[in-house]
Structures are given as structure tokens and as C-alpha cells.
Amino acid sequence: xxxxxxxxxxxxxxxEYAADHLAEKLIDQGFQVNxxxxxxxxxLPIDSKxxxxxxxxxxxxxxxxxxxxxxxxxxxxxxxxxxxxxxxVIALGSKSYDQFCHAGHMIDLQLAKLNAKKVAETFEICSxxxxxxxxxxxxxxxxxxxxxx
Numbered sequence: 001x002x003x004x005x006x007x008x009x010x011x012x013x014x015x016e017y018a019a020d021h022l023a024e025k026l027i028d029q030g031f032q033v034n035x036x037x038x039x040x041x042x043x044l045p046i047d048s049k050x051x052x053x054x055x056x057x058x059x060x061x062x063x064x065x066x067x068x069x070x071x072x073x074x075x076x077x078x079x080x081x082x083x084x085x086x087x088x089v090i091a092l093g094s095k096s097y098d099q100f101c102h103a104g105h106m107i108d109l110q111l112a113k114l115n116a117k118k119v120a121e122t123f124e125i126c127s128x129x130x131x132x133x134x135x136x137x138x139x140x141x142x143x144x145x146x147x148x149x
Contacts, residue, residue: 002051002086002148003032007039009056009068009103015092018125018133019055022090025141039071041078048084051148052116054107055090062099064106075110082116088144089122090137096128119147 004026010016016037023033036044044052059065064072089111091104101124108122123144125136 001031003034003045003049005044005050005052006033006035007044007052007054007056007068007071008035008037009054009065009071009107010037011057011059011065014125014127014133015055015057015065015090018090018092018137019053021134021137022053022055022141025137025145029145038067041071041074041080046080046082046084048086050085051119052085052087052111053090054087054104054111056092056103056107058091058093058097058099058101058103062097062102062106064103068103068107072107072110075107075114080114082111082114085111085116086119086148087111087116088118088120088147090125091122092125092127092133094127100124100126120144 089108091101093101130136
């Protein structure tokens, strides 16, 4: 069974709430979970027993939130081989902006470029359509978790 490393990028807290809610659901199913609010590449295991879930909002004009931006830069600069990592991305944003969920899509591309294996399509949560991100997680989770079982 996997240990899920949930990597959070948040500005106003919605991505953190979504990550916490997802962690509860995973723990209820017997998975181990670690949440990273200040993610650093050196603190994340890179092996086949640890899967990564990036749960990030988009800030400003399509940017990463401040807490995850250094991690994204670390990935870009050090270019680790992540071929043992399976991952998923949860992207939060607002469709009222041109760069809807851009940070989530950028980290997805970066992970794929580093040979990580994507397990499910990026899940987008629009803050205009779903004001409580935990509700979106509840609807998405049953199908998503089957990809891991």
C-alpha cells in the first residue's frame, strides 16, 4: 500500500482545506499520509512506495502560491529522475481568470518531464462553481481512488 505525500500550494487556505479533507479520506481507507505545507524536495521520498499528490491553487496571473514556488523551482533546477513516483494533481482556481488552474498544470508538466507517472487526469476545482473545495473532493474521490487500488 502507498504512503501518500500531499504537497500543498496555498494562498488563502482552500488548497490546504482540500488536502486535509483528502488526507482524512485516505486515512479512513488505511493509507498513510504526510502533508507538506512547506514542501522541499529533500524531504520527499522518491521511491515506488510513496505517491505524490500535488494540491495547489493558482495565485495572481497564473503563478504558484508562495509556499510551493520554491519547491517548483527546486524541481526545475535539480531535475531529479522521478521515474519511481506515481502522482496526481488537484488544481484550484477561478474560471473568471484567464490562467485558470495554471499552477496545477505547470507542476503537472514539470513532474511528467521528470519521468513521474501520472495516475489520473488533473482534477480542477473552480472556486466560483464550488465554494467549498471539500465538496468537490467528495465527488471526485471514489473514482480517483480506484486508480490506486
